[in-house]
Amino acid sequence: MSIISIALPIPKRQLFDYLAADEIPKIGCRVRVSFGPRKLIGVVWEINQESDWDKNKLKKIEQIIDAQPIFDATQRKLCSWLAQYYKHPIGDVVQSAMPVALRKGESSEAKPTNYLTLTDSGKTFDLSNLSRAPKQYSLLEKLNKVELTKSQANQDFGISAVKALLDKELIQDVSKPHQINTSWQQQIVVQGKPQANVEQALAISSVEAKLAEFACFLLDGITGSGKTEVYLQAIEPVLKQGKQVLILVPEIGLTPQTVHRFKYRFGIDVGILHSGLTNTERLQVWQKSKNGELGIVIGTRSAIFTPMLNPGLLIVDEEHDASYKQQDGLRYHARDLAVVRAHAENTPLILGTATPALETLNNALTGKYHHLQLQQRAGKASVATKHVFDIRQQPLQFGIAQGMLDRIQQHLEQGSQVMLFINRRGYAPALMCHQCGHVEHCHRCDKPFTLHNQLYKLQCHHCGSAKPIPQQCNQCQSNELNAMGVGTEQLEIGLNKYFPNYSNIRIDSDSARGKSKLDTMLNSINNNEHQILIGTQILSKGHHFPNVTLVLILDIDGALFSADYRAAENLAQLITQLAGRAGRAEKPGEMWLQTHDPGHPLLQDLINNGYGHFAQYALLERKTANLPPYTYQALFKAQALNPKDAHTFLQNVAELFSQYSDVWCLGPIPALMEKRQGQYRMQLLLQAKQRSVLQHALGQQVNQIETLFLANKVRWSLDIDPQDFS
Ligand SMILES: Nc1ncnc2c1ncn2[C@@H]1O[C@H](COP(=O)(O)OP(=O)(O)OP(=O)(O)O)[C@@H](O)[C@H]1O
Numbered sequence: 032m033s034i035i036s037i038a039l040p041i042p043k044r045q046l047f048d049y050l051a052a053d054e055i056p057k058i059g060c061r062v063r064v065s066f067g068p069r070k071l072i073g074v075v076w077e078i079n080q081e082s083d084w085d086k087n088k089l090k091k092i093e094q095i096i097d098a099q100p101i102f103d104a105t106q107r108k109l110c111s112w113l114a115q116y117y118k119h120p121i122g123d124v125v126q127s128a129m130p131v132a133l134r135k136g137e138s139s140e141a142k143p144t145n146y147l148t149l150t151d152s153g154k155t156f157d158l159s160n161l162s163r164a165p166k167q168y169s170l171l172e173k174l175n176k177v178e179l180t181k182s183q184a185n186q187d188f189g190i191s192a193v194k195a196l197l198d199k200e201l202i203q204d205v206s207k208p209h210q211i212n213t214s215w216q217q218q219i220v221v222q223g224k225p226q227a228n229v230e231q232a233l234a235i236s237s238v239e240a241k242l243a244e245f246a247c248f249l250l251d252g253i254t255g256s257g258k259t260e261v262y263l264q265a266i267e268p269v270l271k272q273g274k275q276v277l278i279l280v281p282e283i284g285l286t287p288q289t290v291h292r293f294k295y296r297f298g299i300d301v302g303i304l305h306s307g308l309t310n311t312e313r314l315q316v317w318q319k320s321k322n323g324e325l326g327i328v329i330g331t332r333s334a335i336f337t338p339m340l341n342p343g344l345l346i347v348d349e350e351h352d353a354s355y356k357q358q359d360g361l362r363y364h365a366r367d368l369a370v371v372r373a374h375a376e377n378t379p380l381i382l383g384t385a386t387p388a389l390e391t392l393n394n395a396l397t398g399k400y401h402h403l404q405l406q407q408r409a410g411k412a413s414v415a416t417k418h419v420f421d422i423r424q425q426p427l428q429f430g431i432a433q434g435m436l437d438r439i440q441q442h443l444e445q446g447s448q449v450m451l452f453i454n455r456r457g458y459a460p461a462l463m464c465h466q467c468g469h470v471e472h473c474h475r476c477d478k479p480f481t482l483h484n485q486l487y488k489l490q491c492h493h494c495g496s497a498k499p500i501p502q503q504c505n506q507c508q509s510n511e512l513n514a515m516g517v518g519t520e521q522l523e524i525g526l527n528k529y530f531p532n533y534s535n536i537r538i539d540s541d542s543a544r545g546k547s548k549l550d551t552m553l554n555s556i557n558n559n560e561h562q563i564l565i566g567t568q569i570l571s572k573g574h575h576f577p578n579v580t581l582v583l584i585l586d587i588d589g590a591l592f593s594a595d596y597r598a599a600e601n602l603a604q605l606i607t608q609l610a611g612r613a614g615r616a617e618k619p620g621e622m623w624l625q626t627h628d629p630g631h632p633l634l635q636d637l638i639n640n641g642y643g644h645f646a647q648y649a650l651l652e653r654k655t656a657n658l659p660p661y662t663y664q665a666l667f668k669a670q671a672l673n674p675k676d677a678h679t680f681l682q683n684v685a686e687l688f689s690q691y692s693d694v695w696c697l698g699p700i701p702a703l704m705e706k707r708q709g710q711y712r713m714q715l716l717l718q719a720k721q722r723s724v725l726q727h728a729l730g731q732q733v734n735q736i737e738t739l740f741l742a743n744k745v746r747w748s749l750d751i752d753p754q755d756f757s
């Protein structure tokens with residue numbers, strides 16, 4: 032009798048056994064089963080002859096959903112690796128690896144496609160009657176020669192033109208079964224390809240030499256050195272062999288130009304996966320990639336799960352970016368999974384960045400990865416100069432020193448754009464009573480409320496709770512309430528008044544809500560409609576604004592004194608990426624950083640010697656302090672209404688690990704943010720010199736933890752290779 036072991040969406044680290052009804056499903060197919068009172072969709076993971084359970088009590092599978100597997104052998108291998116490495120329930124891993132539409136039971140076969148064709152009257156219609164409707168005219172003319180899918184026609188000619196011709200019954204809508212079309216290989220037309228410079232050419236040929244095997248490359252190129260161009264030229268021979276390329280990027284909405292470059296270079300359709308898509312759109316890209324109908328797929332973190340019929344190359348752009356690590360549920364790192372995937376599929380992988388994560392850099396320095404360096408800016412651009420500006424004892428206007436205002440003026444007068452970075456949205460990070468010093472706090476998080484003047488409210492940036500701006504201090508009833516510190520809103524108002532002849536634009540998650548809004552903003556910057564750009568982290572990521580010559584960084588001093596050992600690395604990456612936005616075309620650029628601590632070693636090292644030098648020293652420090660990448664960590668987090676519950680639970684966890692002499696336990700200690708949304712938060716950090724030692728101990732104990740007395744009373748999680756200690 033065949034026992035079907037199924038990965039079900041149940042938070043248990045196990046498979047669930049069922050019996051086949053009539054037909055035995057294939058491994059990797061979805062099935063519907065009853066589980067207690069519920070019906071669940073799971074994926075057949077193994078078929079065995081024996082079960083640990085009483086065979087007579089096993090239920091039968093109710094329905095086989097897929098005729099063909101939706102998970103191939105490689106994908107099953109990746110899921111099993113994830114479950115094993117992150118100690119996460121396999122059923123939940125499998126869910127994460129599937130598009131939402133498939134989790135809900137939708138068919139994995141492509142839906143019929145709607146085409147537009149001419150009706151009989153359309154075929155004999157005199158086009159000159161449409162001379163005053165140019166879109167309808169061109170659409171009809173086109174349909175005279177070829178048939179088009181309706182979605183393509185909507186995109187190219189506009190929904191209203193399509194509708195008008197349908198209403199006039201000149202064209203009709205016909206549905207045809209989807210036909211797998213893998214002809215992109217013949218459609219490739221390479222256009223707009225510049226001559227690679229020497230460093231680029233070297234990098235491209237190194238990758239090309241390894242196209243038929245697993246190899247991992249760190250493309251370590253300063254900002255604006257033409258990494259994207261290296262990707263493009265490395266991709267070309269892969270596509271020409273008919274093999275597919277998967278590219279991960281941190282945020283698609285932020286860098287529409289990058290996507291456009293890939294489309295334009297090869298003239299073929301590019302599959303795009305990001306959070307703004309509907310479930311159906313996501314599923315379509317997944318299907319097309321699985322069937323080999325797309326040569327290039329670009330997506331954010333979870334796109335790493337996209338199946339490819341004929342994989343040829345993986346690329347992770349901005350590999351250091353924090354967004355690749357999922358911070359809840361299955362806490363996987365998409366870059367690390369990319370390495371595992373490239374290995375499983377026997378393809379090369381390029382990790383590109385100007386500011387490599389210390390882990391990645393270490394892998395390159397020890398020879399595990401090939402280290403490709405681009406040290407010059409591409410084209411005619413030169414590297415921006417970097418400076419600190421001492422603001423001790425300087426009067427500040429809306430957070431900016433006079434010397435810096437003068438600099439901004441100079442750049443504006445030369446017709447350039449300037450970019451100002453501040454890591455705080457809203458008007459001010461706190462509201463304080465001038466009489467008694469009382470600061471309005473969020474009681475659920477024990478942190479000051481941020482003042483949002485435009486929204487007329489105080490908002491907690493940790494839990495989102497908000498309330499109207501008070502008129503009086505609720506401690507002493509004085510009405511002298513003052514904004515403390517500066518946020519993007521205040522900066523915008525101040526700069527507007529100070530530079531009335533120049534237009535400014537603020538880009539943060541308040542002003543740029545909604546994808547099309549951000550697109551419009553980025554376009555208006557590239558059209559030089561604004562000269563002063565103000566923004567948060569959003570502005571640091573990969574933009575190419577050729578007319579920006581000055582980048583000014585305000586108020587990062589807080590990060591210099593953070594208790595998190597990764598803070599220095601993250602700050603150095605941020606500063607370097609921001610500086611990289613200046614002087615990307617012919618005009619030279621400069622970056623200035625305002626600080627109360629101009630002599631700080633990190634700042635001095637970055638300014639004088641650059642990120643590469645900083646990173647080598649940071650690695651040395653990590654080594655001395657026995658920190659990753661020289662040791663391996665796992666972080667247990669627990670939170671509860673009563674801090675004692677969280678503490679006791681983690682203490683019990685720590686006791687489970689006390690038997691392992693090679694595993695070092697730190698804690699339980701309060702998290703960096705001790706309270707959030709009314710919950711008290713504690714952490715326990717495990718560390719070992721060898722990955723395998725830590726993995727072994729966790730593997731032995733993780734099921735034990737589930738049985739601890741408090742395990743159901745506190746909310747707890749396990750984070751392997753933690754990045755975030757907040
Ligand atoms: N070999 C080349 N010849 C001329 N121009 C080039 C060359 N390579 C790249 N460029 C141009 O230089 C600019 C920067 O290149 P690209 O965007 O590829 O750099 P990058 O390293 O990916 O940048 P960043 O990481 O800072 O976003 C682009 O406008 C690109 O078209």
Ligand SMILES: [Zn+2]
Nearest residue numbers: 473476491494
């Ligand atoms: Zn709060």
